[in-house]
Amino acid sequence: MSVSFGSLLIVSFWSFACKQGVRGPQRSEQTIYLDAKSDWQGTALWVKKGQKVRLECHGTWAVAPSNESRRWPDTGPEGHGRHPGEKVHRSGDLKKELPGTPFGTLLGKVSNVVFPIGDRKEIVAPSEGELFLVINDYPFYRHDNRGGLTVTIVPQ
Template sequence: MPANRPRRGKRLVPVIAGVAVLAVGVGGGLFLVGAPPFQDKEQGQEKEQDKGAELPVVTSAEHAVGSDVCWQPVEKAVVREGDSVTVRFQEGEWSVDREQMPMMGPAGYDAENDRLLEFAEHCKVAPDAPLGTLLTRLPGKDAAPVLAVGDAVTFQAAGDGVVELRINDDEGCLHDNEGELTVSVEVTPSP
């Protein structure tokens, strides 16, 4: 049996040498094409940080919207066409008739109270929304669409401009209004 041992050893030497040559060849080939076989952890982390740097920067602003003023621009909410805009109610109350009507929030009056104000239908800026609803728009070249915000609304900017806010109560009807709402406006640039 001792005669068989040298043969096994002689067979293993060429196999081990072949594996070593193959490993050196693959490793050298990876270095030649610029892909080292053992990437440093820091290099991987740098690549992840680079990916994070590509995320859009969200602009956020808080704004107090008075009930006795027409359209009010949110100076820090400048948008470009395609940007995503979110307007969100934070706090506050207002009324379109401080002597006759209760205070309410951004959704405007409920159906019953809105019916009590049918005589003031001509005061609605957005005819389909109740009086007192928080409204937003992005003025542009064409007639700017007016959106009811309620507690929150998100829309995509159809053009460039500054976000504007107001109560759903037109110019000639603002004299008996009271209160204000605080809202946040977030602008996320389009990719």
């Protein structure tokens, strides 16, 4: 029996693909807890460019420890908005995960494309890949954040 190189290549690729799993958009709802101290958290949801995803967020968080709750009150996924701290920290804006977006805003990332989610109930994936979530803050200061959001994610 003769086996051609092309046949061997196809069988090898198919074997590799089966072991790796074929990624595609999941259609089931899932809920995750996103701690304000966490770095980018994967959702295990693989989206395609242009795919819609519904989000429902519950909870509060802040970009400061509890002893600064008067200065930085708890907020939801919309972030701290026009908080006076935005002006105080304006010089460091470029160090935030997403400059120009308020501290505390819920952010999404797909294939290194970062975008604000905030309190929107639906997003459209900007590219293909896994959806990641995080609070907008200086990455080197997340350790002092407080709270978190429970996020229910429903691919459409």
